[in-house]
Amino acid sequence: DIKENDVRSGKLFWPEYRNPVVEKIMSAVGANPYATGDFFDFLRDSYPLPRGLKEPYSEYDFVIVGAGSAGSALASRLTRNRNTTVLLIEAGKPEMLLTDVPVVAPYFQDTPYVWHYYMEPQPGVCMGMKNQRCFWPRGRAVGGTSVINYMIYTRGRPQDWNRIAADGNYGWAYNDVLKYYIEMEKSDLKGYEKAAHRGRDGDLPVEFPPIKQVYESFLTNDIFYYIFTHKVLERFILIMTTRLVEAFLKAGEILGYPTVDYNAPDKIGFGRVQATISRGHRFSAAKSFLHGHKNRPNLHILPESRATKILIDPVTKTAYGVEYIRNDLLHTVFARKEVILSAGPIASPQLLMLSGIGPEEHLKSVGIPVIQDLQVGQRLYDHICFPGLIFTLNTTEISFIENRDVSLKVILDWLQHGDNLLSTPGAVEGIGYIRTPVSNDPDPTVPDIELINIGGSIISDGGIGASRAVRRGMRISETLFDEAYGPIDGQDSWSVFPLLIHPKSFGHIKLRDNNPLSHPKMYGNYLTDPSDVATFLASFRYIQSLAATPALQKYGAKTYLPKFKTCIQHVPDTDEYWECALRTLTATLHHQIATTRMGPDGDPDAVVDPELRVRGIKNLRVVDSGIIPRTISAHTNGPAIMIGYKAADMIRKTWNI
Numbered sequence: 099d100i101k102e103n104d105v106r107s108g109k110l111f112w113p114e115y116r117n118p119v120v121e122k123i124m125s126a127v128g129a130n131p132y133a134t135g136d137f138f139d140f141l142r143d144s145y146p147l148p149r150g151l152k153e154p155y156s157e158y159d160f161v162i163v164g165a166g167s168a169g170s171a172l173a174s175r176l177t178r179n180r181n182t183t184v185l186l187i188e189a190g191k192p193e194m195l196l197t198d199v200p201v202v203a204p205y206f207q208d209t210p211y212v213w214h215y216y217m218e219p220q221p222g223v224c225m226g227m228k229n230q231r232c233f234w235p236r237g238r239a240v241g242g243t244s245v246i247n248y249m250i251y252t253r254g255r256p257q258d259w260n261r262i263a264a265d266g267n268y269g270w271a272y273n274d275v276l277k278y279y280i281e282m283e284k285s286d287l288k289g290y291e292k293a294a295h296r297g298r299d300g301d302l303p304v305e306f307p308p309i310k311q312v313y314e315s316f317l318t319n320d321i322f323y324y325i326f327t328h329k330v331l332e333r334f335i336l337i338m339t340t341r342l343v344e345a346f347l348k349a350g351e352i353l354g355y356p357t358v359d360y361n362a363p364d365k366i367g368f369g370r371v372q373a374t375i376s377r378g379h380r381f382s383a384a385k386s387f388l389h390g391h392k393n394r395p396n397l398h399i400l401p402e403s404r405a406t407k408i409l410i411d412p413v414t415k416t417a418y419g420v421e422y423i424r425n426d427l428l429h430t431v432f433a434r435k436e437v438i439l440s441a442g443p444i445a446s447p448q449l450l451m452l453s454g455i456g457p458e459e460h461l462k463s464v465g466i467p468v469i470q471d472l473q474v475g476q477r478l479y480d481h482i483c484f485p486g487l488i489f490t491l492n493t494t495e496i497s498f499i500e501n502r503d504v505s506l507k508v509i510l511d512w513l514q515h516g517d518n519l520l521s522t523p524g525a526v527e528g529i530g531y532i533r534t535p536v537s538n539d540p541d542p543t544v545p546d547i548e549l550i551n552i553g554g555s556i557i558s559d560g561g562i563g564a565s566r567a568v569r570r571g572m573r574i575s576e577t578l579f580d581e582a583y584g585p586i587d588g589q590d591s592w593s594v595f596p597l598l599i600h601p602k603s604f605g606h607i608k609l610r611d612n613n614p615l616s617h618p619k620m621y622g623n624y625l626t627d628p629s630d631v632a633t634f635l636a637s638f639r640y641i642q643s644l645a646a647t648p649a650l651q652k653y654g655a656k657t658y659l660p661k662f663k664t665c666i667q668h669v670p671d672t673d674e675y676w677e678c679a680l681r682t683l684t685a686t687l688h689h690q691i692a693t694t695r696m697g698p699d700g701d702p703d704a705v706v707d708p709e710l711r712v713r714g715i716k717n718l719r720v721v722d723s724g725i726i727p728r729t730i731s732a733h734t735n736g737p738a739i740m741i742g743y744k745a746a747d748m749i750r751k752t753w754n755i
């Protein structure tokens with residue numbers, strides 16, 4: 099069991115969770131990873147209060163809780179007006195050097211940069227995870243979950259946003275939100291430089307991960323390389339673009355899906371992954387929206403400060419401040435205009451409920467006086483995927499393999515140029531949207547599955563001495579993993595994770611008790627609607643047909659049939675077998691939404707209105723991914739940032755600032 103104090107001090111990571119990749123990177127930059135108890139203090143960013151100010155003011159125009167994807171963007175936009183004062187309260191610490199390295203993304207799950215949440219046990223899913231529990235990490239950092247995520251950038255299809263607007267959420271149609279996507283983006287995507295739907299002047303870099311060929315890196319780095327490593331032979335095998343992404347795109351074309359900019363509003367298809375990185379370095383929301391503005395006198399940022407309650411006058415039902423813990427002391431700060439919750443889809447509903455806003459019966463049952471009866475946390479959609487459909491290859495040195503590809507040379511090269519395998523976001527290389535034959539969406543152009551193409555698979559971090567960080571990050575039981583994938587562990591492989599875009603099953607979230615430091619109870623309720631299982635099964639067959647195309651047969655792609663101890667009663671490769679496999683390795687991509695869902699007047703489930711104001715309470719808004727009311731075909735970082743941008747406009751209009 100993970101103890102909060104261990105996580106905060108970094109003890110959990112060091113020394114119990116020694117990680118060869120992280121150690122190599124630390125050594126490459128001249129840091130002794132074991133010199134300090136807190137591994138992550140090395141080269142950490144900082145957000146000091148203005149010179150001469152020891153404590154924040156007692157009052158600001160706006161107090162924002164949570165410097166995550168949405169909160170960072172919102173704070174930055176609001177403080178462009180120098181007369182508007184903002185306090186941004188964040189429980190986590192600022193980023194450091196390692197958070198910059200895109201390929202290291204999966205390695206962050208055991209660090210102090212994560213809230214270690216677990217879904218409540220649900221029989222029949224996550225059967226292969228440790229203690230049969232699904233792990234729901236969330237970012238705990240200045241920059242929030244964008245500091246630990248996989249940096250995949252997606253906006254959602256036009257129909258997603260048009261349907262949200264058609265439900266009565268004025269101002270949220272695709273063309274409305276497109277304006278903000280364009281404004282926030284600084285895209286540099288080869289081939290789409292002139293596309294009208296892309297933005298180039300914003301603060302959020304969106305790029306294809308740069309991967310160069312071995313011969314290009316050869317000349318530029320040699321001297322640096324010899325001086326630092328003296329390993330002459332290694333250089334020949336180090337940097338390859340994985341040709342598997344080309345095969346994925348080609349296979350898509352063979353099956354009728356064109357290669358496209360998958361964020362374009364027109365046709366669905368396949369494309370190279372677009373990521374929030376620049377020159378091979380992660381660009382979190384903090385780096386994009388806060389770092390460059392940390393000297394604004396009207397923006398005060400308080401890392402390592404944890405909000406415990408929103409102060410609300412129960413008579414006038416007006417929010418007027420926030421209580422928070424900093425340096426182990428309880429503080430209060432007042433808001434002249436508004437309190438804004440941007441603590442994400444788990445913590446925002448938790449804080450609302452702790453402050454008396456939520457389902458009446460539930461709040462009473464945990465001893466919280468009710469100020470406003472609202473359906474907080476009653477709906478929770480998530481995006482689950484299956485990482486276990488792996489294809490073996492008959493070609494070596496084509497896929498990403500940690501043991502082979504992460505060497506000191508590669509690390510030094512990344513530090514110098516940022517353009518090798520370390521700059522791929524968690525080894526994700528391609529994205530495709532498909533509509534499976536079982537889809538019954540009335541609009542034939544709406545996809546039901548997203549395909550996430552990996553330049554390897556969950557066995558790529560295996561073999562002797564490798565970190566096993568990805569499987570550990572997902573909390574897969576090591577014995578089950580070894581029994582199922584042991585024979586091919588650490589070998590060349592290819593995989594596609596199918597992601598269920600529009601699940602019919604949904605869960606909910608409740609308070610465990612009235613202690614603000616307790617983790618809430620989270621229920622995923624995964625795969626309870628049979629159509630969700632049917633869609634997954636159809637996607638498995640589709641991925642197998644991709645593998646059967648000449649594009650992948652060139653590399654001898656062959657379905658590997660893992661022997662899960664949970665599924666021995668089923669004949670391999672039957673639907674029953676794959677359903678059992680899905681229920682064994684049920685993995686979330688952590689896109690929880692709708693816990694503080696937005697809805698128009700008259701919607702009994704709405705927590706906030708279309709201007710994100712908490713219903714029935716004055717001067718309180720929620721601005722984060724939890725307000726998204728229905729499933730969207732997007733990973734949720736881009737949408738959360740867009741929500742921050744849009745909210746800033748709405749708030750400016752309300753207060754005429």
Ligand SMILES: Cc1cc2nc3c(=O)[nH]c(=O)nc-3n(C[C@H](O)[C@H](O)[C@H](O)COP(=O)(O)OP(=O)(O)OC[C@H]3O[C@@H](n4cnc5c(N)ncnc54)[C@H](O)[C@@H]3O)c2cc1C
Nearest residue numbers: 164166167168189242243247248249250405442723733735
């Ligand atoms: C492992 C992982 C990989 C992911 N990969 C991708 C991806 O590749 N692409 C993508 O688009 N999306 C991805 N996501 C999802 C995406 O990053 C999040 O949905 C998005 O960042 C959420 O933004 P947010 O503003 O709603 O919340 P967050 O970014 O989570 O921000 C909430 C902030 O509030 C802070 N906070 C919480 N409680 C308190 C409190 N009481 N007091 C003070 N501060 C508090 C938190 O520490 C956090 O910093 C991933 C998520 C995870 C976990």
